[in-house]
Amino acid sequence: MAGITGTILLCLSLFLVLSAAITLRNGGMTVLPPKAPRHLITRGPFRYTRNPIYLGYIMTLAAFGLLAADAWFFIAAIAAAVVMTFASIHREEIHLLARFGSEFERYCRRTPRWL
Template sequence: MTSASEPGPLAPPAARPWPPILLAAIVAAAVAASYLAPLSWPGQDDPMAHVAGLSLGAAGLVLMAWAAWTLKRHGTTIRPDAAADVLVTDGPYRFRRNPIYLAHALILLGLAEITHNIWFVILAAAYIPLVTWLAVLPEERHLEARFGDAYRGYKAQTRRWI
C-alpha cells in the first residue's frame, strides 16, 4: 500500500500521444486545404501585422520549451501518453495547467502569419476542443487519480487554458 505522498503505479492517461498527432494532422490539413480550398489572407501585409503574428508563434515556441524544461527538471515525462511521476505546479504550470497545448495553438497562429494561410487559424480553433477531449480531460482524470487532493487544489487555483 502506498501513501498519499507516494503514489503507486497507475495506468497512463491515454493509449496514444494525441497532442503531437493532432498538431501534425492540423499542419498537414492546413497545407492541403490551402491548395484544395484556398482562402484569401484577411490580415494586413504590413510590418506591425508581421511582428504581431510572428510574436505569437515565437511565444508559443518559448512557452513549449519552458514547459518541457520544467517537466524535465522535475524528472517527469513530457509524453501525453505516459503516467506522470510528479505533479508539476511551477514554471509555466503555475499560470496554466496545459502550457504545451496552449503553445501548440500559438505556434499554429504564428505559422498562419508566416505562410499567410488562414487555414492554420481555422484549424487552430479546432485544435483546442479536440485536444481538450482527447488529451486534457483524460490527463485531468489521471492526475486526479494519481495525486488526489493536491491535484484538485492545483486545478481549483490554475486555469486550464486562458
C-alpha cells in the same frame, strides 16, 4: 503588422513549449512519460496554465496564420484546441485526479486549463 505580431507570437509559443519541457525535465519527468507521473509539476509555465505545451502548439498555429495571412490556420487552431481538450486533456485530468486527488483539485482551482 501581422508579420511582426506573428513573429512575436511564434517566439512566445516556442519559449512556452521549451520552458515547459525544461520544467518537466528538471522535475524528473519527460514530455511523453512512459509511466505514471510521480508528482505534480506546478512551477514554471505550469503556474499559469495546466497545459503549456498544448497551448504552445495552438499559439504556433495562430502565429503561422498571422505570418501566412491564412485564416485556415486559425480554424485549425480552434479545431486542435477542441480535439486536444476532449481527446487528451480530459483523459489526462481524470488520470491526474485519480492519482493526486485533492492536490490536483487545488491546482485546477488556481490554474486555468488554457489561460
